[in-house]
Amino acid sequence: MQIEGFSLDAQKQRIESYAKSLDIDIIREFSDEGKSGKSIEGREEFQRMLEYVMAGEDVD
Template sequence: MSKEKIKVYLYTRVSTSIQIEGYSLEAQKSRMKAFAIYNDYEIVGEYEDTGKSGKSIEGRIQFNRMMEDIKSGKDGVSFVLVFKLSRFARNAADVLSTLQIMQDYGVNLICVEDGIDSSKDAGKLMISVL
């Protein structure tokens, strides 16, 4: 009998054409997918915002759709994977309030490139300091 895999969402964001070329959505996805495979996670949803600033979560349609999906519990995810914390949000208040909402629904954040996992004490500390 095989163990059920941990379910995750991927979230990617770029705000400018320079970022699209420099740290493309594909590069972000590729790194996160490799991380998911390595950790035996099952990707059950992918959300992508292009040309959207990280200063506010307002207007980020896919981000907000992902949050609604988390609240609905439709996929039973345990984590949201992002490439870096700056792809999730740049505003500290948004990071902390959104993360609290996610955790209220049993979902944590993993920042693959930053090595941050909000389900661990060290990860919570790093997020609160940043």
């Protein structure tokens, strides 16, 4: 269960506002909806994000 104020939608809104304030482009999103953040097990999008970074993609 997401803690109030930290739902995926709230997190996305906050990061979009933060990026906009610093003129940062969000080029890709990874979201494991309905999955606990306590473990990476079973989090396919988290695994894809790690592979994306490890492949040397343009990430700051």
